[in-house]
Amino acid sequence: MIRFLRNKEIDRQKWDATLACSNQSTLFAQSWYLDVVSPNWCALVRGDYEEIFPLPVKNKLGFKYLVQPNFTQQLGLFSCKKKPLPADEWINFIKKKYRRFDFCLNTQNTIKILEAEPLSNCELPLQDSYETLKSNYATRVKRNLKKSYKADLQQITLEEFIKLKLQNRNGLPSKMYDIIPKLYAAFLKNGVQILLVGLRKDELLAGNLFVIFENRLIGLSGVSSPVGRKHLATFTIIDHLIKKYSSSDMVLDFKGGKMEGTKLFFLGFGAVEKTYFRVSRKF
Incomplete structure (x- = not known):
């Protein structure tokens, strides 16, 4: 089951351990990097951090939304599984929680959503x-x-x-x-x-x-x-x-x-x- 975690609820040691063994590991998703570029970031987690998905949350006049931070190219779904990761289930979860969002997945994520924009x-x-x-x-x-x-x-x-x-x-x-x-x-x-x-x-x-x-x-x-x-x-x-x-x-x-x-x-x-x-x- 996918769980939503607020910033203070995230176990950063477990988070970074998952990234360390992940085939999708990237600088931009490290907890300390997110703390700088998106200080209020939250997360989606499955199980005991077997799969993780950072949420770059911003708050404007009480309205919370997701936006890709500056100097942060790719985020998305990360796991120790050594294969491409389908992200559709996670996107559907995000759609139910946030009315507005604009963020990027990583090169190891697959997606079937038609409105997704391919980047290089x-x-x-x-x-x-x-x-x-x-x-x-x-x-x-x-x-x-x-x-x-x-x-x-x-x-x-x-x-x-x-x-x-x-x-x-x-x-x-x-x-x-x-x-x-x-x-x-x-x-x-x-x-x-x-x-x-x-x-x-x-x-x-x-x-x-x-x-x-x-x-x-x-x-x-x-x-x-x-x-x-x-x-x-x-x-x-x-x-x-x-x-x-x-x-x-x-x-x-x-x-x-x-x-x-x-x-x-x-x-x-x-x-x-x-x-x-x-x-x-x-x-």
């Missing part, structure tokens, strides 16, 4: 040599790398990264970046390796925040200045990271979504698409 996650396994990986770059990527600014990657500070984000937020509200320092602190506390790298040419041209979780190099956020875009700085950053982690068991997780231009950029580096679903009901 772009991943690049890095087992091959750099030469082999580079040979799979699209022609346009190889061409842009020849034209891009050539420099070694540098470690940049969190303050520099956020400043560049705020200067180039393209109309996005500045408050959405308030969570980055909180996530940074949570990564340090929980032993997650952080890669905060950038390119400079007199000024900071571009910066990217990656973290290493299990065997995945996850791109959480990136930004380029107008000068950085002119110099194709992000092409150089991605190429450097592929070279650094080539011939390893790592997977470069670009993330993705539904923005066609972003997806094509990642696929140009040889990434493959993995489908996950967005489920929503709005009024």
Whole structure:
């Protein structure tokens, strides 16, 4: 039987233990990560945490609803079962409890609901040599790398990264970046390796925040200045990271979504698409 648990009722030790043995394990569903991005998150649980489903709850004027948090790509159903997990039963439970919801499942969840929207996650396994990986770059990527600014990657500070984000937020509200320092602190506390790298040419041209979780190099956020875009700085950053982690068991997780231009950029580096679903009901 599926049970609903409020935030304070969730046994975080059991929760994270299920994720640790899960074939669907992801950074975004770790209890400490959810505590940062969705402080009032609740959960659906079956049995003694054999199956778990995080609920990113928000409250507006007493009206509770579910919404996918910023910097959180996939949630959904998790279990130690080593097979794809059908999520329809859990979605039906959510439909009865919440009038409004908008969240994403993970790539190991299956669903029959017609209104589910397929999205793409772009991943690049890095087992091959750099030469082999580079040979799979699209022609346009190889061409842009020849034209891009050539420099070694540098470690940049969190303050520099956020400043560049705020200067180039393209109309996005500045408050959405308030969570980055909180996530940074949570990564340090929980032993997650952080890669905060950038390119400079007199000024900071571009910066990217990656973290290493299990065997995945996850791109959480990136930004380029107008000068950085002119110099194709992000092409150089991605190429450097592929070279650094080539011939390893790592997977470069670009993330993705539904923005066609972003997806094509990642696929140009040889990434493959993995489908996950967005489920929503709005009024």
